[in-house]
Amino acid sequence: MKDVLxxxxxxxxxxxxxxxxxxxxxxxxxxxxxGSVIALIASGEPVGVPTLDxxxxxxHVTHPALGAYxxxxxxxxLADMIAKLDPAAVMLAxxxxxxxxxxxxxxxxxxxxxxxCTDVTVADGALTTTSQMYGGRLEAVVRAPLPVVVSIxxxxxxxxxxxxxxxxxxxxxxxxxxxxxxSVFVDEQRPARGSFDxxxxxxxxxxxxxxxxxxxxxxxxxxxxxxxxxxxxxxxVIDQGWLEKERQVxxxxxxxKPRLYIGLGVSxxxxxxxxxxxxxxxxxxxxxxxxxxxTVAHYAAVCDMFDLVPALIERLKxxxx
Amino acid sequence: MHIMVVLRLVADLGGDIEIAHGGKDxxxxxxxxxxxxxxxxxxxxxxxxxxxxxxxxxxxxxxGDGVERSLQTALAxxxxxxxxxxxxxxxxxxxxxxxxxxxxxAAAELGADLVLTGVQSPEDIFGQLAPSLGAVLGxxxxxxxxxxxxxxxxxxxxxxxxxxxxSAAIRLPLxxxxxxxxxxxxxxxxxxxxxxxxxxxxxxxxxxxxAVAMPDVEIVELRVPDEAGGAVMLDGDADAIxxxxxxxxxxxxxxxxC
Numbered sequence: 001m002k003d004v005l006x007x008x009x010x011x012x013x014x015x016x017x018x019x020x021x022x023x024x025x026x027x028x029x030x031x032x033x034x035g036s037v038i039a040l041i042a043s044g045e046p047v048g049v050p051t052l053d054x055x056x057x058x059x060h061v062t063h064p065a066l067g068a069y070x071x072x073x074x075x076x077x078l079a080d081m082i083a084k085l086d087p088a089a090v091m092l093a094x095x096x097x098x099x100x101x102x103x104x105x106x107x108x109x110x111x112x113x114x115x116x117c118t119d120v121t122v123a124d125g126a127l128t129t130t131s132q133m134y135g136g137r138l139e140a141v142v143r144a145p146l147p148v149v150v151s152i153x154x155x156x157x158x159x160x161x162x163x164x165x166x167x168x169x170x171x172x173x174x175x176x177x178x179x180x181x182x183s184v185f186v187d188e189q190r191p192a193r194g195s196f197d198x199x200x201x202x203x204x205x206x207x208x209x210x211x212x213x214x215x216x217x218x219x220x221x222x223x224x225x226x227x228x229x230x231x232x233x234x235x236x237v238i239d240q241g242w243l244e245k246e247r248q249v250x251x252x253x254x255x256x257k258p259r260l261y262i263g264l265g266v267s268x269x270x271x272x273x274x275x276x277x278x279x280x281x282x283x284x285x286x287x288x289x290x291x292x293x294x295t296v297a298h299y300a301a302v303c304d305m306f307d308l309v310p311a312l313i314e315r316l317k318x319x320x321x
Numbered sequence: 322m323h324i325m326v327v328l329r330l331v332a333d334l335g336g337d338i339e340i341a342h343g344g345k346d347x348x349x350x351x352x353x354x355x356x357x358x359x360x361x362x363x364x365x366x367x368x369x370x371x372x373x374x375x376x377x378x379x380x381x382x383x384x385g386d387g388v389e390r391s392l393q394t395a396l397a398x399x400x401x402x403x404x405x406x407x408x409x410x411x412x413x414x415x416x417x418x419x420x421x422x423x424x425x426x427a428a429a430e431l432g433a434d435l436v437l438t439g440v441q442s443p444e445d446i447f448g449q450l451a452p453s454l455g456a457v458l459g460x461x462x463x464x465x466x467x468x469x470x471x472x473x474x475x476x477x478x479x480x481x482x483x484x485x486x487x488s489a490a491i492r493l494p495l496x497x498x499x500x501x502x503x504x505x506x507x508x509x510x511x512x513x514x515x516x517x518x519x520x521x522x523x524x525x526x527x528x529x530x531x532a533v534a535m536p537d538v539e540i541v542e543l544r545v546p547d548e549a550g551g552a553v554m555l556d557g558d559a560d561a562i563x564x565x566x567x568x569x570x571x572x573x574x575x576x577x578x579c
Binding site for chain 1 (some may be wrong): 481
């Protein structure tokens with residue numbers, strides 16, 4: 001029980017970046033336990049294994065049921081591998097698959113789980129993590145004995161770098177349970193090619209829960225127009241039906257990296273920050289001085305957006321800063 | 322179809338959250354509690370399903386402060402029945418992971434064939450409830466669900482959300498567990514008269530038939546994140562802040578029409 005097992009998520013063009021971050025978090029644990037970092041890749045076809053830096057071994061399991069993702073199939077493979085390898089830690093990134101799988105395999109294997117981790121260290125046979133809680137307003141220092149399942153926050157760790165040696169690739173049989181799955185993948189929906197793509201916007205004015213009411217969006221739109229920016233919203237705004245889903249910034253919306261992001265009444269839940277923290281210039285306006293968005297903003301103002309936005313529009317229309 | 326919705330009260334993230342003496346938990350004496358936002362969506366989706374195809378909806382909560390009122394509100398919103406589940410271990414908050422066996426036993430006893438709960442909560446650092454429940458019950462599950470469509474009565478098709486605007490339709494046989502992220506429609510709030518009517522209802526309290534079970538993992542410290550590297554604060558009144566923002570934009574050539 002020294003090795004670290006990392007669940008790797010495949011996407012259209014290779015490996016999901018947050019899985020590479022999970023490898024690097026796993027490497028920190030393996031260096032303390034003296035074990036290897038083992039990546040688990042589950043795919044539908046016996047396709048070529050993508051390049052994966054920072055791992056010592058890649059276990060590749062293929063089965064037709066693993067091609068299109070279902071929680072049931074991937075949890076079965078991961079749980080099977082945990083039983084076979086008895087790893088010191090099982091690493092996943094906090095994505096939809098990470099949400100599905102981490103808790104499920106922790107229960108199946110009777111292991112503790114620590115989620116939303118932004119830091120991991122191992123000493124004296126125990127894992128200590130820093131984990132986000134309460135929408136990022138607080139963080140918990142958590143201690144868990146090994147073995148443990150660890151779910152990491154995307155963006156909290158660097159992507160793994162090469163160890164110099166090529167990983168050994170081991171092809172393993174899929175567990176028999178994959179022949180009798182109950183969940184069925186039906187189809188996938190992707191934004192249509194050529195449709196509006198918020199991730200291409202150079203300037204974004206993003207509104208959050210603080211906008212309060214659908215009627216209030218007009219003033220934010222006016223600011224967006226004056227800045228030649230796209231209007232966008234955080235999840236609560238989209239859930240209310242106040243803006244179209246294609247304008248959602250965050251984990252379940254679009255990941256954006258504009259030259260300018262202005263957040264109005266956006267508190268900055270971790271899932272939102274994941275979607276915009278790489279923006280070149282982030283200006284956040286919130287009436288709550290404890291809003292987590294201030295931790296990633298470059299400039300921030302604690303004030304009422306309904307006072308500030310008209311003042312900005314007035315100046316932009318006057319044409320002189 | 323009998324839908325069991327699992328609701329949890331959590332700290333209101335819009336209010337003040339203080340760290341309690343001892344530094345391992347929030348100060349629960351003063352914190353405002355509200356229904357976990359995603360559980361609210363799970364309840365809405367259950368009522369939506371009831372309206373479109375007919376279903377019995379039972380809302381459950383682990384018993385505690387504020388629970389009766391929350392369940393009365395769930396009845397007012399359209400749930401058919403509600404249960405408070407009494408557990409012995411009431412020493413502090415019960416994590417989603419720890420409550421899993423209790424909730425799983427309730428699902429079996431109530432004869433639910435679909436369990437809906439919120440995809441996550443602000444406190445579930447030891448594991449999210451829906452996938453944990455699926456594993457304990459041996460039922461298929463999906464998290465980050467944004468819509469549920471009944472098929473022929475024995476299966477449902479759910480929409481699972483991924484990042485980048487991508488989603489997938491997954492068909493699951495019943496019984497199943499879903500972690501709901503967003504209901505198919507915006508949450509509807511109830512009228513005062515319906516609420517007053519529901520407030521007269523006494524919510525049955527039933528004993529848990531399984532024990533709370535928590536793996537050996539603990540919070541050793543709760544703290545406010547280090548703000549180092551945080552934002553430069555823009556001070557003054559709205560006009561002063563507006564001037565400053567305009568200057569920042571002008572310095573970066575962000576005022577030019579692109």
